[in-house]
Amino acid sequence: QSVLTQPPSASGTPGQRVTISCYGSSSDIGGNPVNWYQQLPGTAPKLLIYSNNQRPSGVPDRFSGSKSGTSASLAISGLQSEDEADYYCATWDDSLNGPVFGGGTKLTVL
Amino acid sequence: VHLQESGPGLVKPSETLSLTCTVSGGSISSFYWSWIRQPPGKGLEWIGYIYYSGTTNYNPSLKSRVTMSVDTSKNQFSLKLSSVTAADTAVYYCAGYYGSGNSGPWGQGTLVTVSS
Numbered sequence: 757q758s759v760l761t762q763p764p765s766a767s768g769t770p771g772q773r774v775t776i777s778c779y780g781s782s783s784d785i786g787g788n789p790v791n792w793y794q795q796l797p798g799t800a801p802k803l804l805i806y807s808n809n810q811r812p813s814g815v816p817d818r819f820s821g822s823k824s825g826t827s828a829s830l831a832i833s834g835l836q837s838e839d840e841a842d843y844y845c846a847t848w849d850d851s852l853n854g855p856v857f858g859g860g861t862k863l864t865v866l
Numbered sequence: 867v868h869l870q871e872s873g874p875g876l877v878k879p880s881e882t883l884s885l886t887c888t889v890s891g892g893s894i895s896s897f898y899w900s901w902i903r904q905p906p907g908k909g910l911e912w913i914g915y916i917y918y919s920g921t922t923n924y925n926p927s928l929k930s931r932v933t934m935s936v937d938t939s940k941n942q943f944s945l946k947l948s949s950v951t952a953a954d955t956a957v958y959y960c961a962g963y964y965g966s967g968n969s970g971p972w973g974q975g976t977l978v979t980v981s982s
Contacts, residue, residue: 758909788967800959800975801910806968844910848967853923855900855963857910 759784760845762858769866773833776861778845780826784856788848790828792821795842795860804843805830832863840865867892869960869973877954877980883947887960887973894918894941897962897970901934901945904975905956915963916943950980 761779768774780786790808793801803812805821808828820831828847832839845858873885887899901913914924916934924932928947936943947954957977962970 791969793969800972803969803972807966846910846969848963852912852925854912854915854925855902855967855969856912859909 758859759849759852759856760847760858762843762845762861764859765862765864767864767866768832768835770835770837772835773831774835774863775832776830776843776845776863778828778830778858780828780847780856782826783851784826784847784849785823785828786826787850790821790823791846792819792828792830793844793846794839795844797841801844835865837865839863867896867962867971869962869971871958871960871973871976873976873978875977875979877950877978878982879951879980880949883945883950883954883958883978883980885945885958885960885976885978887943887945889941889943889962892971894936894938894943897964899936899943900961900963902959902961902972903954903956904959905953911956913945913947913958952980954978955980 792805795801808823809821818834842860844860849856868890870888877883895918898915900915916922931948933946957975959975961972
């Protein structure tokens, strides 16, 4: 069972906006930056968002992140077929002194 | 910064899994170097980290079986996981983390299968 809680699945049609939530606690999300990853089949996770809402160079601005208290969310606007992937939230856990992950959300583009 | 995992893709039950991560294009002193694994069809699990100084921290769930080491002269860090079982079959990733807790670079991952 993952430390961070994500919905197992999400879906949307091309052009739509979808949001994926991530719930944690005061010892993880509550006090540390949240990262979001995109994982395409057979590939390593790719960093989409760091420091709650910052995009690494090359990540389209269709992807945005936010955090409030002990929860965070990833929004994808203008959904495209190539966005179909697994998405993971992650953050540092002060108790573990290491990173913890959500269970992943499988995004389907209908 | 580029990371590359290397090591055997098949390990027998009860033996020790050994992997090495080679860091190129950057300093090995810049990150907390982690190993993370992902069993087939499942989520991500942090195994532990090592700093260039040799300081380590392991996930309590694996601590009794994990040893990490670093070789700064070769820009490499390594993982040893002892007494493996089929449950240790996974893609193993090496990754770097900033002191802020943000993720840095990840390797492409290597599949390790535990089977006789």
